[in-house]
């Protein structure tokens with residue numbers, strides 16, 4: 248199946264949603280934690296300090312402390328929830344559709360102090376590193392080189408054929424989780440999407456159900472981190488279950504800060520030109536009249552005036568978050584441009600970019616004292632029709648909502 252056929256086949260329509268059985272077999276819910284058994288498991292120091300002060304040269308750092316800090320603020324467990332049935336489940340720094348966590352974090356280290364060179368898998372359940380092979384793995388010159396993989400079956404359990412889209416988004420989120428954590432520690436991350444999947448899968452000795460999506464090379468840098476108090480933001484970020492409705496507005500300044508942070512240029516071998524543009528459903532922003540805006544060159548341009556709360560919720564499969572938010576977002580991808588630039592691979596890259604923007608929206612909102620929620624479920628063609636987009640003008644790939652979150656009583660630190 249081509250990416251175009253896949254995309255068409257996995258669009259939500261009122262009919263497809265109505266006719267979908269929506270039956271989840273909880274007895275066969277996939278385990279969101281993969282453990283590689285029978286290999287040495289190396290401790291990462293518990294509770295590493297927040298990465299507020301840029302550090303020294305990477306190879307000179309204590310390897311275990313560096314890795315502990317990197318993963319604690321990008322991929323570790325950061326909270327838990329108690330379900331109404333009394334079952335406790337873990338939440339992580341990186342968000343994930345349905346909390347199913349298809350993304351796994353593998354990494355290769357070279358020349359870290361007091362840390363054996365080798366191929367590792369991060370074990371979030373106990374914040375440890377599984378040493379899957381010792382020795383030299385010439386993936387890049389980086390001292391730490393991550394390979395983000397995906398286990399599609401975890402998502403398919405809930406989302407069926409549409410699962411691949413979610414896997415790609417999740418990887419985009421994870422990419423920025425690592426990027427922003429590394430940045431707070433004084434490093435940059437270059438993402439690599441162009442590689443032979445089979446070759447990397449073989450090199451990383453991946454099980455058959457796991458596919459490589461992105462490689463991340465961690466490099467020296469001197470640039471200023473995007474966020475103050477990053478450690479706290481990263482570990483307390485949560486998806487809002489719903490937002491306070493009513494009249495309370497966010498300010499235009501807050502919205503501008505969030506959008507600026509979300510649309511920073513990305514560092515990747517596929518980041519030639521932005522593939523995603525943002526359409527904003529402004530519900531309650533002081534200084535900006537309600538309506539739908541296109542976000543162009545850092546400024547909102549009015550497209551459709553008037554209150555769109557009902558429409559925003561309806562387009563997101565009737566989810567209240569999109570209507571009760573202060574602002575909802577449609578991310579529109581130029582999939583034709585992606586394909587022209589990168590062939591079949593472009594489909595992945597557009598979704599990675601959407602996930603990356605989403606992660607920056609989460610943290611940008613948190614930095615403003617607000618909440619956010621990624622929304623992977625929407626009526627594709629209805630969104631296009633409402634926004635007046637022809638297929639050549641773009642396809643919706645992701646929704647988002649930002650606002651004042653309602654307290655979540657199930658949440659536990």
Ligand SMILES: Cc1cc2nc3c(=O)[nH]c(=O)nc-3n(C[C@H](O)[C@H](O)[C@H](O)COP(=O)(O)O)c2cc1C
Pocket residue numbers: 338339340341342343344345346413416417420484485486487488566568620621622623624
């Ligand atoms: C790609 C993606 C799609 C999501 N789609 C929805 C959605 O449609 N509705 C919703 O309420 N939450 C959605 N979420 C939020 C997840 O449910 C949430 O990330 C997960 O439960 C983990 O919670 P946390 O973000 O607080 O760690 C989505 C998250 C991601 C990353």
